[in-house]
Amino acid sequence: MISNEGMLVVVSGPAxxxxxxxxxxxxxxxxxLEYSVSxxxxxxxxxxxxxxxxxxxxxxxxxxxxxNNEFLEWAEFCGNYYGTPRFxxxxxxxxxxxxxxxxxxxxxxxxxxxxxxxxxxxxVPPSLATLSQRLxxxxxxxxxxxxxxxxxxxxxxxxxxDYDYVVENDEVDVAVEKLKSIIIAEKCRVKRKSFSxxxxxx
Amino acid sequence: MISNEGMLVVVSGPAxxxxxxxxxxxxxxxxxLEYSVSxxxxxxxxxxxxxxxxxxxxxxxxxxxxxNNEFLEWAEFCGNYYGTPRFxxxxxxxxxxxxxxxxxxxxxxxxxxxxxxxxxxxxVPPSLATLSQRLxxxxxxxxxxxxxxxxxxxxxxxxxxDYDYVVENDEVDVAVEKLKSIIIAEKCRVKRKSFSxxxxxx
Numbered sequence: 001m002i003s004n005e006g007m008l009v010v011v012s013g014p015a016x017x018x019x020x021x022x023x024x025x026x027x028x029x030x031x032x033l034e035y036s037v038s039x040x041x042x043x044x045x046x047x048x049x050x051x052x053x054x055x056x057x058x059x060x061x062x063x064x065x066x067x068n069n070e071f072l073e074w075a076e077f078c079g080n081y082y083g084t085p086r087f088x089x090x091x092x093x094x095x096x097x098x099x100x101x102x103x104x105x106x107x108x109x110x111x112x113x114x115x116x117x118x119x120x121x122x123x124v125p126p127s128l129a130t131l132s133q134r135l136x137x138x139x140x141x142x143x144x145x146x147x148x149x150x151x152x153x154x155x156x157x158x159x160x161x162d163y164d165y166v167v168e169n170d171e172v173d174v175a176v177e178k179l180k181s182i183i184i185a186e187k188c189r190v191k192r193k194s195f196s197x198x199x200x201x202x
Numbered sequence: 203m204i205s206n207e208g209m210l211v212v213v214s215g216p217a218x219x220x221x222x223x224x225x226x227x228x229x230x231x232x233x234x235l236e237y238s239v240s241x242x243x244x245x246x247x248x249x250x251x252x253x254x255x256x257x258x259x260x261x262x263x264x265x266x267x268x269x270n271n272e273f274l275e276w277a278e279f280c281g282n283y284y285g286t287p288r289f290x291x292x293x294x295x296x297x298x299x300x301x302x303x304x305x306x307x308x309x310x311x312x313x314x315x316x317x318x319x320x321x322x323x324x325x326v327p328p329s330l331a332t333l334s335q336r337l338x339x340x341x342x343x344x345x346x347x348x349x350x351x352x353x354x355x356x357x358x359x360x361x362x363x364d365y366d367y368v369v370e371n372d373e374v375d376v377a378v379e380k381l382k383s384i385i386i387a388e389k390c391r392v393k394r395k396s397f398s399x400x401x402x403x404x
Contacts, residue, residue, distance in 0.1 A: 184384075
């Protein structure tokens, strides 16, 4: 009588907001959710498997994929390229499953242009003070880099109005529960279902 | 940094679909949710308290309230009048809380005209065969009445496209979990929040 369609969920937000942690916890809590495997030109790290963490490609192969419009979004980061391959996402949606993409704000913009019906979730820190603490506690970057990243984050937060949902990453458990609820709710959306009521009456 | 607005949630669906059972279970699981207390002209039953189950009014008082546009929706059922008083709903929303209305499809239409930003949830039976069984198992109505109600239900299901969400009432626990998720998710909607990011950077 009612059937589900496939669904694309994008989790994005400023760098350092903890979206990676949230998505890992969400996958652990929800095995039915499918993960979007990115293509990258960086070298595999010990323990990483082709097609699991990433699809590993040469820079030439990556450029060829860009040219052939094979990415939903891509970006260069620290000299390496990362991209979301269209074929993987489309095959999951064709199976009417839910696929989750964890990407940065620029990537989310590119995906939204191609999949306006996706579910776009913006993760925010409880406050910029918290974000500042998190970036500093990593201890990996000098002060001027941290200040530049905070200024960027403040600017990035203005993108919130392009998103459907906003989730504060205060406590991980609470935030993961909200992400789960958003996905369950979106699966109940009338616009995401097909109906056939005819010929059912007995 | 982020604050919530009040929210109006309407749970509706064909008669006999079990929306009353679902809403009672939802309230039991979620004490923070506020219940819309209806006004009625019927007599109080033993144990019913003014302002808790219903506001009890005379027919004259009810007519006066209709004239003064004091209802979000009202209807006549078996010779008695029932209505959702605007003052109660508005006072809950002003306190930025979530209020739940369990009403029939005609009532939901009236509320939607006044609160298009409300969350509208349609409860459906897993199939019309199930609805037919449920109506018959009550054993309170003759066969021709049941058949008329089933025909009405089939017609009412076409209203689904006026709603945001559809929840199948197959297992009560699963359906209540979906209702909870919808409310949690809607509270995360960007359009239901106000933001202030300025002056936060440290």
